[in-house]
Amino acid sequence: MFHNRQNESMLSSFVLPISLVCLFALSALILTFLGSESYKHIKANYDDTAEATVAVSYLSTKVRQNNRENAITVVHRGDGDRLEILEHIGEKAYRTVIYCQDGVLYESTFLDGQPDGLAANAMRVADLDALRVRAEGSGLLKFEVTGKDGAVHAFSQSVVGVGSLEAGDAQ
Structure with missing residues (x-):
C-alpha cells in the first residue's frame, strides 16, 4: 500500500509537471x-502598398513641381502611358519621361532630342504593375497606379495646361 502511494506521489510530482511543460512548449x-506566417503576410502586403504609395507621392510631386503651361504631356503608347515633362534651363531644353516597364516605374531625364536618352538615363522609382494616365480636358490629370498586389490606387491632380498624344504623334 505504501508503495502505491509513493508511485502516485512520484507520478503527480514528476510526470504531471513535465507533461505541462511539454504542453506549454508545444503551444x-x-x-x-x-x-510568423501572419507576419510574413502582413509584411508582403505592406511592401506592395508602400511601393504604390511611393509611386503616387512621386507622381503627384513631379506634377506639382512642373505645373506650367505646356510643360506636361501625356503620351499613350502600346506598351503603356507615359508622362513627359519639358523643362527649359538656360538655353537648353530637358525632357523627363516617367513610364512603367517590366513591372518598374522609371524616370529618365535627358536633353530634348538626345538619341537613346530615355534608356541611357532611366532610374528606378518604384515597383509597379502598371501606370495609366489620362488628361481630362486641359486642366486635370487622372492617374491609376496598379501595385504588385493588384490593388489600383487612383488620384487626380489639377494642372495649368496639359497635352495628350497618341503613340504615332510622340517623339
Missing part, C-alpha cells in the same frame, strides 16, 4: 509558427 511553438 509556444505553434503560436510562434502561426505568428
